[in-house]
Amino acid sequence: MSDQVTPPLRIAFMGSPDIAVGVLDALIAAGHEIACVYSQPPRPSGRGKKLRPTPVHAFAEEKGLEVRTPKSLKKVPEQEAFSALKLDAAVVVAYGLILPQAILDAPRLGCLNMHASILPRWRGAAPIQRAIMAGDSETGVDAMMMEAGLDTGPVIASARTPITEDDTAGSLHDRLAELAAELAPRALAGLADGSLTPSAQTEEGMTYAAKLGPDDQRVDWTKPARQVDCQIRGLSPFPGAWCQWTPPGEEASIRLKLLMSRRSGRETSAPAGMVLDDNLLIACGDGGAVRILRLQKPGGKPMDADQFLRGQAIAPDTVLD
Template identity: 50%
Template sequence: MSKALRIAFAGTPDFAAECLTALLGSQHQVVSVHTQPDRPSGRGRKLTPGPVKQLALEHELPVHQPLNFKDDADRQVLRDLNVDIMVVVAYGLILPQAVLDIPRLGCLNIHASLLPRWRGAAPIQRAIEAGDSESGVTIMQMDAGLDTGDMLLIRRTPITASTTGGELHDALAAQGGEAIVTALNAIAEGNLPATPQPEEGVTYAAKLSKAEAELDFTRPAAELDARIRAFNPWPVAWTRLEGEPLRLWLSRTGGQRLDTAVTPGVLLAPGNDCLRIACGDGHEVLEITRAQLPGAKPLAVKDLLNSRAARFPEGLALGASHSPDTDSQTETSA
């Protein structure tokens, strides 16, 4: 068994909590947790701790929630812990070099992409949106750049034609937990070489926004399908149905071509289990298999057609001046 390392952990959302769970099950000692300050949540806007804080409290771990690390008092807290290493995942703060230098062995990041592809805030969703065939996690030695540090360990996972953002998030969170424990074991044994990231292949995963989730049906069916899957469960792709937001949760392309072009965004005759929408050059078809009407729960389109078929007449053009409401969904990027 490798030497036990003293670890400070920094993270905030579910993805990070999954990785913290893996560390707590390892031989290494998590001595403290740094996480974002509690945020207002729910109808009452009550201050609510994030998943990492909740998990830390369950395990009676010391929790620190600095606004940032600009105050030397916050950095002193980390110095006083005398940790070997700091593990950082989806923390939500950019750590200055003065913090990166405090742990004896520096800081490691669990990044949800195959670096240098998809550096930045939303690597999981951007990989699906771009049509990538695989993703993964990279254990990286942190430096002052944006996800530019040397790579220590990589794990890969496929992205299929049906993979959603939520499914890839969960798979990579579990993979990240396994990978960080493996990396720490190797570091404790002095047997984990670092590899600089290649200069070629760098892409940036911009932060997600609700505005970009509105679909443009002049885009190709495959592109729209990828965006719908990528934005499930947040921010959720949407369009406008007679002036009201219609959220689109699941889709497929089917590869059909219409003999006669139809204006993109127009509803075609529905299938048995799907809404069919003309898109692209007007000859392509996007099939929606799960959708959500305003004020209702997401439903399989088969059930929507059984109960609300009149809302989806053939020939109806999707689009009107309206925006989706902004409650009920929570960002899941890592």
């Protein structure tokens, strides 16, 4: 099956963040007619709080495409405007708005969602981070036909990738973005010519990728080393896992943002959170340890641990909280 569709499909693209840009570019390259791009409204950003468009919005404007940024699709005028596009299909990638049934029903072939997990595992808002935090060995991208439930629709095609001990949410995001860009044209072509048939999800193995919050971020050193390592990598580079450290001679502690780690084979009876050597090996609750490889002080830049320690040593027997 070719990724090219003859004749090209008339589609709307609905997406907002970086992970969606490559998919839109791939659909343009495949020769589809992009009738309109939908994205989240521009939001204040930076010191001047200037309105900044989403990455998809900015890319679409560079390509000369019409962009719509409604705050909601629940009102009838927005639904009528969408229906008036006379679409063959809509492709959705991390758009960020709920699609009402009237929107889902408008395109001739339906709405195809590119979801960054192997469904039914990690339905929901933060599948990339949650997969690493849970210690999963594999993830991927599913092309799913959308329905009213949250990521419950039948899957038409998948692409998989291993999760390694070197992966962070950032590196995995970039790899999944490439997979999604490769998969979307192929899934759309298969949907159009009938060579790919949607397969219903089972509920067995279903997990929910809840939106990340403050409770996810603070490191609990009493947890097993594997869990601590997965938390640090799964939240890097954003929002970041953190712990507290009190520099020598200071009364107030500061927050250290931990951006990369690796489990050590060393076993220890030291208290959880204690620094075990001169290179940020930290004791965990199961007798294991995690080495911090990259971190950041408040107001500072992310640094590799050796660079950080040249400016400020964190001595053995220090206890991080």
